Amino acid sequence: MKRHFARQWQLWAMLAPAIVVTAIFAYGPMYGIQLAFREFDFAAGLTGGEWVGLKYFQQFFDSPQFWTLMRNTVTISLTTLVFGFIAPIALALLINQVIGVRRKRFTQTATYLPHFISIVVIVGMLQVFLSPSTGLITRFLENFGITGVNFLGDTSTFVPVYVISEVWQHCGWNSIIYLAALANVDTQLYEAARIDGASRFQIIRHVDIPALIPTMVILFVLNMGGVLNTGFEKIFLMQNTLNLPVSEVISTYVYKIGIVGSQFSYSTAIGLFNTIINFAFLVGANQLAKRVANTSLW
Amino acid sequence: MSRNARAPQVVRGRAAAAASVVAALSLVLAACSGGGDDGSDGEDPADGSPAELTIMVIKHPLTKPMAEMGWVSQLEERANVSITWEEVAADWDQKKNPMLAAGDVPDLIIGNNAITDADLSTFGSLFEDLSDDLDALPNVQALFEEVDGAESLATQTSGEVFSIPSYKRFWPTAITHQYINQQWLDTLGLEQPTTWDELFDVLVAFKEGDPNGNGQADEIPMDFAPVGTTGFGYFNPSALLGSTGLPISGGGGEGYFLEDGEVKNFFTDERYRDTVEFLHRCWEAGLISNEAFTQDYSTYQSVARGTGDEARVGFSWGWSGSDRFGPGVYEQYEAVAPLLAEEGQSAPVRWSYDFENLTRNAITMAADTRSKDAALRVINEFYSPDMSIQVLFGDIGPNVEQVSDTEFTVLPPADENLDPSTWKWTSSIADNGPIYLREDMEVELPTDLAEAVEDALPLEVAFEDFDVDTNVYPSLFIHMSQADISSTALNNTGILGVAMPKFAEFVTTGGATDQWDTYVSQIEGLGVQQNIDIMQTYYDEYMASK
Numbered sequence: 001m002k003r004h005f006a007r008q009w010q011l012w013a014m015l016a017p018a019i020v021v022t023a024i025f026a027y028g029p030m031y032g033i034q035l036a037f038r039e040f041d042f043a044a045g046l047t048g049g050e051w052v053g054l055k056y057f058q059q060f061f062d063s064p065q066f067w068t069l070m071r072n073t074v075t076i077s078l079t080t081l082v083f084g085f086i087a088p089i090a091l092a093l094l095i096n097q098v099i100g101v102r103r104k105r106f107t108q109t110a111t112y113l114p115h116f117i118s119i120v121v122i123v124g125m126l127q128v129f130l131s132p133s134t135g136l137i138t139r140f141l142e143n144f145g146i147t148g149v150n151f152l153g154d155t156s157t158f159v160p161v162y163v164i165s166e167v168w169q170h171c172g173w174n175s176i177i178y179l180a181a182l183a184n185v186d187t188q189l190y191e192a193a194r195i196d197g198a199s200r201f202q203i204i205r206h207v208d209i210p211a212l213i214p215t216m217v218i219l220f221v222l223n224m225g226g227v228l229n230t231g232f233e234k235i236f237l238m239q240n241t242l243n244l245p246v247s248e249v250i251s252t253y254v255y256k257i258g259i260v261g262s263q264f265s266y267s268t269a270i271g272l273f274n275t276i277i278n279f280a281f282l283v284g285a286n287q288l289a290k291r292v293a294n295t296s297l298w
Numbered sequence: 299m300s301r302n303a304r305a306p307q308v309v310r311g312r313a314a315a316a317a318s319v320v321a322a323l324s325l326v327l328a329a330c331s332g333g334g335d336d337g338s339d340g341e342d343p344a345d346g347s348p349a350e351l352t353i354m355v356i357k358h359p360l361t362k363p364m365a366e367m368g369w370v371s372q373l374e375e376r377a378n379v380s381i382t383w384e385e386v387a388a389d390w391d392q393k394k395n396p397m398l399a400a401g402d403v404p405d406l407i408i409g410n411n412a413i414t415d416a417d418l419s420t421f422g423s424l425f426e427d428l429s430d431d432l433d434a435l436p437n438v439q440a441l442f443e444e445v446d447g448a449e450s451l452a453t454q455t456s457g458e459v460f461s462i463p464s465y466k467r468f469w470p471t472a473i474t475h476q477y478i479n480q481q482w483l484d485t486l487g488l489e490q491p492t493t494w495d496e497l498f499d500v501l502v503a504f505k506e507g508d509p510n511g512n513g514q515a516d517e518i519p520m521d522f523a524p525v526g527t528t529g530f531g532y533f534n535p536s537a538l539l540g541s542t543g544l545p546i547s548g549g550g551g552e553g554y555f556l557e558d559g560e561v562k563n564f565f566t567d568e569r570y571r572d573t574v575e576f577l578h579r580c581w582e583a584g585l586i587s588n589e590a591f592t593q594d595y596s597t598y599q600s601v602a603r604g605t606g607d608e609a610r611v612g613f614s615w616g617w618s619g620s621d622r623f624g625p626g627v628y629e630q631y632e633a634v635a636p637l638l639a640e641e642g643q644s645a646p647v648r649w650s651y652d653f654e655n656l657t658r659n660a661i662t663m664a665a666d667t668r669s670k671d672a673a674l675r676v677i678n679e680f681y682s683p684d685m686s687i688q689v690l691f692g693d694i695g696p697n698v699e700q701v702s703d704t705e706f707t708v709l710p711p712a713d714e715n716l717d718p719s720t721w722k723w724t725s726s727i728a729d730n731g732p733i734y735l736r737e738d739m740e741v742e743l744p745t746d747l748a749e750a751v752e753d754a755l756p757l758e759v760a761f762e763d764f765d766v767d768t769n770v771y772p773s774l775f776i777h778m779s780q781a782d783i784s785s786t787a788l789n790n791t792g793i794l795g796v797a798m799p800k801f802a803e804f805v806t807t808g809g810a811t812d813q814w815d816t817y818v819s820q821i822e823g824l825g826v827q828q829n830i831d832i833m834q835t836y837y838d839e840y841m842a843s844k
Binding site for chain 1: 392399417420421423524526588591593594597784788791795799801802803820824
């Protein structure tokens with residue numbers, strides 16, 4: 001151990017700021033988790049309330065909202081996870097096929113620019129484009145006989161609208177890492193494949209995809225850790241009375257109960273429950289990846 | 299990436315539970331807001347130089363910076379203080395709770411109910427009890443003596459006075475007024491409707507008769523303000539509940555109302571079902587804007603303002619004609635009386651009773667303020683006649699003309715493109731300020747307010763035989779215990795989570811009558827009766843002590 005530090009101290013010195021930041025901002029605030037098991041009492045401070053055990057968890061599980069919240073959260077996040085995972089891979093493979101450096105760069109830039117638009121603007125754009133009477137997209141769809149759909153106010157279209165806009169916004173950005181992995185593929189492999197008479201699709205299938213698999217697995221495991229983390233801002237901004245039955249998710253509920261309704265203990269318990277589920281998914285996915293693909297985070 | 303970002307501001311850590319978000323927010327806020335009151339480390343400086351105060355003001359996004367308001371320097375001079383302003387124009391609810399939980403409060407907080415009774419019952423110890431300082435506050439004392447209910451509004455059940463209310467005696471009883479396009483009626487040769495059925499026929503005629511004469515079917519017969527997910531408010535179609543004789547206040551809120559001394563909730567009331575069915579009938583016939591549930595408030599506002607001098611909307615609700623329909627077309631509209639649900643009904647019509655002239659919790663003082671005397675002087679100054687009028691309407695000079703000590707004239711907007719209410723909100727902190735407009739003051743009102751007062755005349759019929767004591771829940775004067783606030787808030791989150799989407803569903807796809815029993819038992823299962831019982835107990839206590 002001593003020898004290890006003597007030899008590697010430069011590395012540890014470089015790592016130190018990161019360790020300090022993580023300790024202060026990620027682990028430090030975790031002492032607040034105990035609030036989930038206490039009756040929050042302002043006068044006694046964060047750590048002073050009475051212990052109530054699992055009362056707040058019980059309250060959440062018994063709440064009539066529980067199953068609706070779980071269902072909505074899982075639906076929205078799983079669909080986003082699946083499509084948000086596949087789309088960047090497909091896009092990277094496509095961009096990789098574009099011939100000419102300039103054209104390739106242009107395509108890449110055009111697809112990742114939406115990533116930088118703020119969520120408020122995105123939701124504003126959705127509202128303008130999907131407005132039932134004047135919206136650009138609504139009008140366009142009328143040409144194909146699709147009329148009378150209120151995309152933002154219909155319980156059956158809310159999830160697709162959310163997921164499609166999410167994929168559109170982020171898939172260009174998320175594909176960068178796959179493009180990097182593709183750039184690393186030995187050109188000899190392509191040449192050999194071509195000499196053997198492989199078609200484009202065969203090259204993608206037998207050369208490109210195997211090269212992407214390690215990256216895919218790691219990213220998939222990482223994404224699994226956020227399986228119940230739906231984006232708060234976007235859903236909150238997109239909510240209205242018509243779509244509330246499918247758009248009320250754990251994070252918006254925590255906001256309403258906790259920050260607006262001042263039920264700190266209750267919302268901490270819900271948040272903690274959310275985190276535990278995410279953690280379980282992360283560990284599970286990692287085990288699975290280790291066994292199936294022999295790649296894992298730890 | 300942003301998909302994983304959770305709470306609005308801080309912390310993206312994977313392990314960040316809501317607790318750590320709250321904790322981190324309070325750390326950040328504590329770190330940011332500590333710096334306001336450097337320099338003054340005790341009571342007023344001995345040499346007579348101004349004491350330093352930090353005042354947080356919760357203002358409207360339109361409102362210009364405090365430093366640009368003329369009355370602010372008058373205030374500093376008269377109270378001999380130097381003020382550091384902290385201005386909050388958005389997301390106050392999110393900022394407030396972490397700030398209070400961290401126990402870090404500026405010397406004074408100004409805003410219309412910025413610190414609510416619920417906050418006071420939880421965080422009361424952070425605020426100064428002003429009940430023993432009234433000698434230093436003659437203007438507040440005058441308010442308590444002259445205005446009925448002001449003192450009990452300010453006083454907690456346990457006797458403390460943590461915050462002072464505002465009183466603006468010119469405000470009409472209701473905020474929501476009802477309008478119809480008279481020019482369209484005249485064009486089509488129709489009379490003003492007096493019942494729901496007549497309204498329906500008029501709306502159909504609006505839709506089909508091309509009353510704005512541009513050859514396009516672009517008329518929107520009926521439009522209302524977007525209905526929130528946490529209850530009804532002003533300019534919502536809940537205004538129609540009055541037709542059935544159901545007395546609501548504040549636009550409806552979370553559904554609770556008082557009828558002949560009995561607390562009820564209209565979400566399970568059959569008269570609500572009938573109203574919803576009528577709205578569905580209108581929706582099905584295409585008479586309600588098909589964006590009514592998805593548009594935001596500014597779209598709702600701009601659509602009604604039409605294009606130039608061509609109106610788009612036939613029937614709607616708003617504060618005043620010019621505010622709702624804009625300078626171009628507002629003259630086409632007339633305020634109309636509450637409609638009857640059906641001809642010859644026995645129930646009298648009602649309207650939403652909104653107490654907006656006496657509003658609670660306009661200013662609060664921190665318990666640990668370092669210059670208590672200076673803070674008291676500032677509070678007292680706010681409630682003086684000429685300061686109040688400037689806080690409400692803007693500076694004497696550009697915004698208000700002072701005729702004599704007690705006579706004032708509010709001037710029209712200096713910017714011709716603005717309507718009077720926008721101008722007011724731009725010039726000063728307006729209704730968000732601590733204000734006392736006394737009985738002996740004579741004020742020539744700005745046109746929007748005069749207009750609102752006039753537009754409220756047709757509503758008088760709804761208040762004629764109206765007994766405020768037994769038909770308006772006195773929530774203003776009721777101070778609940780912390781435990782009751784918590785449990786009612788929790789129940790309400792559940793109830794509204796079901797009731798509001800159901801409202802939208804019933805209006806757009808119908809089924810209120812068929813699904814009524816299932817729906818009612820669902821709402822009842824969420825604790826509506828428990829809340830009613832709690833509210834009834836407080837009401838009975840209040841009436842007994844009155």
